Amino acid sequence: MSASASHWRSYLGAIVSHERQRLEHFQRAEDILLTLLEDVHARDPRFLVDYARNLEAFEFALCTSEDAVTVEVPLRINGDALRVLACWPGDAPAGHCLGLGTCCLEVPSPGTDLEDWTSTVGVMEQGGGMGCLVPGKVLQHLKELLVSAIVRCQRLFLFQPGDLSAENLQEDAMELSLLIRGGWKTIRFDIVPVVRRRQEPLWLKGRQKDRGFPEGSLWRATEEAHFVPASAHHWRSSTHLPILKLLRAVDTLKGHRLDSLRLLNQLRSQDWGEEGGKAGITFNHLKMVLLWSTELFPCPEDWQDLEGSVYRLLVILLRCLATRHLPHFLHLEENLFRGEAPDFASLYRKVESFARDPRRFLHFHFGLPARTDSWQTDPGTQALLQLPTEDRSYWDTAYFDILLSQFQVYRIQDSTRHSAMSQLLSKIQREIPQQS
Incomplete structure (x- = not known):
């Protein structure tokens, strides 16, 4: 029934042999992406540039298929000052279904250094006059900044014709997709704004702590909550980077x-x-x-x-x-x-x-x-x-x-x-x- 060990090793060897090349393609495309995000940040410092893309590069090299790379753009915002309000099915617009972890991010009161977001990007009014950060408006603002950055970089010849396609930016989605050429391979980057805030590390339903994982890896992977757009009016908790952190821990x-x-x-x-x-x-x-x-x-x-x-x-x-x-x-x-x-x-x-x-x-x-x-x-x-x-x-x-x-x-x-x-x-x- 079993294949010989040589068959297993040769099959794996052929897969691994392409990883270095895939990583090189990622790094070339990443250089173009970072150039754009730096321009976005220069235009609006509330959108930060996260240069620590080692987890995304690790995942891209590991995956043999052409899956999109998710890139989180952190917002310069005090996430700990926001209040997380869980959403219920009745909160969804007609024809929409809210998934697990869907929420609103409420600005609790004036004087919490959040006014630059709520005054410029806009809020969704709640009961009692409270306002919430609206993901749809954040996405739209980021999209406009990206388009301006692309135009400027093209005028300055910072990348070659054909290196970048922004045609997917026209789609009504919860991420902003760019096709960027790294060498001869084109990579799709799905750009999403993210609000980060500290949280108590997840208690995993009584399961043994760190069973099978390096000590402390579960705590480090879940000590920070990440909220990304779920709809035009709602955010959702994302486990994209925590899962990658656990994969990196497994790699050790x-x-x-x-x-x-x-x-x-x-x-x-x-x-x-x-x-x-x-x-x-x-x-x-x-x-x-x-x-x-x-x-x-x-x-x-x-x-x-x-x-x-x-x-x-x-x-x-x-x-x-x-x-x-x-x-x-x-x-x-x-x-x-x-x-x-x-x-x-x-x-x-x-x-x-x-x-x-x-x-x-x-x-x-x-x-x-x-x-x-x-x-x-x-x-x-x-x-x-x-x-x-x-x-x-x-x-x-x-x-x-x-x-x-x-x-x-x-x-x-x-x-x-x-x-x-x-x-x-x-x-x-x-x-x-x-x-x-």
Whole structure:
């Protein structure tokens, strides 16, 4: 069943060989972007230039596909002086749905050094005469500044013709998209204004602190809240940079965690993408699967060989596809598969077919994805994967150890884990007949 180690290594080696080149493309495009943002800042100092783009560069080099790069433009504003007012479904305009973490940012009283924003950009009046910072007006102002910066930089020949396209700035979206050429590759940058404020680091629903992660990394990743536009009148909490900080922390650990992400993302771009108008698995989904894998398999022994490391991610991904539920790592109540409307049955079949016969897929191709129409899923494995999500014992190391043994990649000698797996297996054997 298993592909030889040389197949795994050669496939990964080809992926990694392109990372340096991708990073060079990013840095060239980033130089143009920073030139524009510096001009924006010179015109309106309330929009700051964040030169610490190492996380975005890290993500771009890691991702094998052409996903957009999110660039947050911090506002020069005392976020701690704002009041965060949670929004309810009734607050949404007709035909709109407010997601989790949607809020308004209220200016509590005069004299809080926020007048330059509320007087120039505008406010949305609330009860009692209080005003809120309006994301739609902030976006519009930033858009106008970007257009002016582009015109000026072109007149001064600060970049070459064809280096930049601003045609997507006409779209009515919650980010400002620019296409910038870095070398021969064009990169899409999605620019969003962000309000930052301090917060108490997230308490992760009683989960073990820093389990599987370097000590203190969860605290450092979540000590600051980031609010970006959710609609013309509402903000939302963004976990984009906190998730990247956690990925960077994972990168400091020994083993093949990030190699597994690289490999599965290449498969995603080749074989697990959109099909028939249905959404596919995204790089953001795989990032979340990796973070869960890091927590659920905290032992360094789990990540010693590449094949076993990939299967740590695979069993969690299969579980999420079978139950149609991928919980956000920092917000358990958020299901990242909600609203995506992917073809779960087709995606599950593709992922399981790789798990059963990886050697058939460990090669590069540029045509149609590998066919899995004739692949018959294993009913025993499916029954195991579809156990009720409400039972938290089916989202823990022992449960996923059982799944690893199903794919014959469980090579852990820890007697405590063997005992936990045996106890849970006895429970499952009683559960599965009831499921059928």
